[in-house]
Amino acid sequence: MKYQEEFRNSGAVQRLLAEIRETVTRPWSLMEVCGGQTHSILRNGLDQLLPKEIRLIHGPGCPVCVTPLVAIDRALAIAARPGVIFCSFGDMLRVPGSDKDLFRIKSEGGDVRIVYSPLDAVKIARENPGREVVFFAIGFETTAPANAMAIEVARQQSIRNFSALVSHVLVPPAIEAILSSPATRVNAFLAAGHVCSVMGTWEYPPLAEKYHVPIVVTGFEPYDLLAGILACVRQLERGEARVENAYERAVSEQGNLPAQALLSRVFTTIDRAWRGIGVIPRSGWALSDAYRDFDAEHRFSVGGIVANESPLCHSGEVLQGLLKPNQCPAFGKQCTPRTPLGATMVSNEGACSAYYNYGRLIAAEELLCSAK
Incomplete structure (x- = not known):
């Protein structure tokens, strides 16, 4: 399959690994800012194939994982109301709120429905004029255009029983927050290709210059990721710090201008x-x-709801790259996919779920101690 198999080719991957080994001379820490990239790295064992000098840090790139607990609790409060049809993508249904999740609301009689497009929720609203239909609009810049389009369509068609619970987050400010932290250990970033396919690369040069870090836009297949890592290592070894596009088949500097125009109109x-x-x-x-x-x-007056995180869950440190999932004391014990403490264990893009699903149950430090 074009644009897939050629980027998984073993020979091409091995050549890139050899070039990385020849290029690197000292330790570097690279952060991938995408949960899909994290899963691809672990699924293909790329972190274990790289030379020991290269340390990969998993960043806050899972949109489900970074959706705040208070947003989940507000969604639960709305979904439990009589007369409401609450629509969401499937990966949100098992994300724990303070005391339950959307599956529990559904089992208790709430009308919670999985949709595959926000426009599906608009259609449901059109077909059920006597009920309130709410779509849970979460995610990074990647999913925002489709969500904005659904809201625009509802407005144009005067579908007044449709609304959206919006919790969109943006990547560049998150990168800056990580770089400005005194605890940061990141030397370079692998930027998410799908985000940049919408927004382009123009937002990143000021960050690369201000913090003197390479930012390389990459895709999701093994070859894409290793090409991005090699580009980062080359810049670091030369003392450079600039934005580089290693995913040109999908990303341009300007991005998708019509999508950006829609986003600027619908959102603030x-x-x-x-x-x-x-x-x-x-x-x-x-x-x-x-x-x-x-x-x-606003429509359901849930803005006053507050929430507190579980003290057992260290997902915040995982999302900031300060802790590997298997270094969390609750990982695989109190926190499993069946009994999750945080979204990072249940999301398809969560770092904790990746470590659990791909058998990284023991921290590298523990493995070294047991081998002695």
Whole structure:
């Protein structure tokens, strides 16, 4: 299959690994800012194939994982109301709130439905004019255009029983928050190709220059990821710090301009809380004043709900790259896919679920101690 098999070719992958080994001369820590990339790295064992000098750190690139607990609790409160049809992508249904999840709401009689497009939720609203239909609009810049389009369509068609509970987050402010932290250990970033396919690469040069870190846009197949790692290592070894596009088949500097125009019309930039991390300034989107009638948080008056994270869950440290999932004391014990403490264990892009599903149950430090 074109654009898939050629980027999984064993010979090509081995050549890139050999070039990385020849290039690197000292330790470097690279962060991938995408949960899909994290899963691909672990699924293909790339972190175990790289030379010991290269350390991969998993960043806050899982949109489900960084959706704040308070947003989940607001979703649960709305979904439990009589007369509401609550629509969401399937990966949100098992994300734990303070005391339950959307599956529990469904089992208790709530009308919770999985949709495959936000426009499906608009259709449901059109077909059920006597009921309120709410779509849970979460994610990074990747999913935002489709969510914005659904809200725009509902407005154009005067579908007044449709609204969206919006919890969108933005990648560049998260990168800056990590780089500005005194605890950061990141020398370079692998930027998410799908985010940049929408937004382009123009937002990243000021960050690369300000913090003197390479930022390389990469894809998701083994060859893509290793090509991005090699580009980072080359820059680091030369003392360079610039934005490089290693995913040109999908990403341009300007990005998708019509999508960006739609986003700027429907959304406004706000400070946003990230689950386990806290508030990052200007890191989220909310509905603009012109679209406030479609804001579920406003319509159902759930803005006053507050929530507190579980003290046992260290997902915030995992999302910031300060802790590997298997270094969390609860990992694989109190926290499993059946009994998750946080979203990072249940999301298809969560680092904790990747470590659990691909058998990375013991931290590398423990393995070294047991081998002595």
